[in-house]
Amino acid sequence: MFYNLNGDSIMGERIIFHVDVNNAFLSWTAVKMLNEGEKLDIRKIPSVIGGNEKDRHGIVLAKSPIAKKFGIVTAETLYSARKKCPNLKIFPPDFRWYYKESNLMYKYLSTFTPIIERYSVDECFLDLTGTNLIYKDYIKLAYEIKNHIRDEFGFTVNVGIGNNKLCAKMASDFEKPDKVHTLYNNEIKDKMWGLPIEDLFMVGKSSSKKLRELGISKIGDLAVCKENYLRKYFKNQAVFLINSANGIDYSKVEPRSSKSDSISVSETLPYDVSDKEKIKEILFRQTDEVSRALREQEQFAKTVAVTYKNSLFQSYQHQMKLSVPANSTTDIYKVVIQILDESWKDDAIRNIGVRLADFCNNRVEQVSIFNEVKEKKTGKIEEIADNINKKYGGASVMPASIKVIGKMNRNKKSN
């Protein structure tokens, strides 16, 4: 594709599809249950996918259309959801299954264009610009895609068509489920300006509150807002907001590599923990998990961070830059413990996590011969463990200390 300096295609308007799975987690669980011989389709009853309340994971991850009618929203507590709808049925998530279904869809969508971006587990952008000789009628194509997914895979999607990613995404959000919508540049005023400001992509709770205080309640209000005026309240974000409201977006559909810019794990603990030794055990397990993922993408991290959320729901985090990029569990764990010592406020921890960032491919370093030899050895041991784990799945081999912790956790649970 050819673009001018503004990013516009010089071959005319771009054609972007956004494919969005309707109530993804719930639909996929429904498909799984039906496959297993279950007669009931949980999409047709008041139901949600939710975490385990005993482990303090009790929030709504996805909801059925009927549950939505009861006012249930994603991320609210199951406790509150049940109050809104007493005979609500709650089903546990199955993330492995979700990835399988997601891959199925991605593989199918990839047959239409190589310029495809997997935006999340249940959303893809397709750039079909310049394919008009092959596809001729894009609306017809969208229906074909939508119907194929429904009939062959058993779940429904919305397809949004626009001249850029923003409009395609806004379009797929219009009416659900199992629908095709367009939001071409010449339809922006009619189809988008009347919508509440909250519906605009990237306008969340905080921005919408500020905008409403300024008397901007519809997307159309924002679209005609003066940049200088809005800049006083939103700084550089002002231009972005006004552009979005006008359906202007130059970002490209970018096929993402399997490598991410950061890797993190965090977990809400079944009970608050203020015992430092216990915290260290958890951090060790988490460090091993993220560093293994980092080694899998054959990279090294320059930044290590520990994140906390205490019993009062206050979050904080502390990070450290490494002089030598690392990817071994042992090296990273040393830093994690240093961070813990410097940053933990001795408060009762509800949620804790480890994050790795600032990746590089090479380990440029100047170390003494002694250190180098030592580190190579650690690297070798971990490489062997990684290979075994890859072969036999899961964490067949891990440092003895982690196994002990795993055992302790199991004991705790059965108590």
Next chain:
DNA sequence: TCTGGGGTCCTAGGACCC
């Protein structure tokens, strides 16, 4: 039986250097 988990991006402010 209150409030998950994995990401990306931006900004303010401090430290440090010239």
Next chain:
DNA sequence: TCTGGGGTCCTAGGACCC
């Protein structure tokens, strides 16, 4: 003998997404 100013790097915190 009253405190410049620009650039860079780094961190904490926050907003937003699914």
